[in-house]
Amino acid sequence: MTTDKGDRAAYFPKIEAKYGQPMRYWHAVMKDISDLKYPQQIAYLKEEHGFSQAHANALVMYSRGSKSSKRFSTFEGFLAKHDAEKQKTVKKIFKSIQSKYPKLELVIAWNQPMLKLDKDYVFGASIAKNHILIAPFNAEVIESMRKDLDGYKMNKKTIQVPVDWKVDEKLLHKIIRLNLKAIKR
Numbered sequence: 144m145t146t147d148k149g150d151r152a153a154y155f156p157k158i159e160a161k162y163g164q165p166m167r168y169w170h171a172v173m174k175d176i177s178d179l180k181y182p183q184q185i186a187y188l189k190e191e192h193g194f195s196q197a198h199a200n201a202l203v204m205y206s207r208g209s210k211s212s213k214r215f216s217t218f219e220g221f222l223a224k225h226d227a228e229k230q231k232t233v234k235k236i237f238k239s240i241q242s243k244y245p246k247l248e249l250v251i252a253w254n255q256p257m258l259k260l261d262k263d264y265v266f267g268a269s270i271a272k273n274h275i276l277i278a279p280f281n282a283e284v285i286e287s288m289r290k291d292l293d294g295y296k297m298n299k300k301t302i303q304v305p306v307d308w309k310v311d312e313k314l315l316h317k318i319i320r321l322n323l324k325a326i327k328r
Contacts, residue, residue: 173206
């Protein structure tokens with residue numbers, strides 16, 4: 144269960160129902176293991192109490208003071224922490240796509256800018272220190288475009304482009320076109 148607001152406490156009713164104890168019990172558990180590192184706390188909840196990754200993460204992060212998983216609520220907020228060149232490139236990427244496909248909605252999901260059509264994510268981007276990752280949300284699209292993507296570093300679900308990328312609109316539009324086609328199947 145996720146929420147639009149990213150509130151980690153929104154998981155608490157499901158945690159209580161699924162694992163059979165009130166939240167005061169789980170907060171006491173977290174206090175008992177507060178000296179453990181994050182991965183150890185997650186492992187403890189999963190191994191000793193059968194927690195899912197999502198529930199364990201919500202409880203651990205909440206107990207560490209992170210009440211929300213949402214860091215950015217707007218595209219501008221996402222871009223603000225990055226340098227001017229990265230901002231310029233990412234803005235051009237999204238502007239190119241939205242000019243050609245105006246029905247795609249720009250949202251922030253997983254603290255990254257994403258384009259979606261109704262309930263389906265179609266495209267996303269992430270900024271790293273030395274590159275930008277673009278993602279069509281469909282590994283088949285990347286695979287089918289291997290020749291078009293020659294020269295780019297490709298991962299299973301992302302394509303790495305330079306920070307100062309001269310935005311290839313034809314390439315972006317083809318990615319979106321193929322992804323939309325796959326969604327309609």
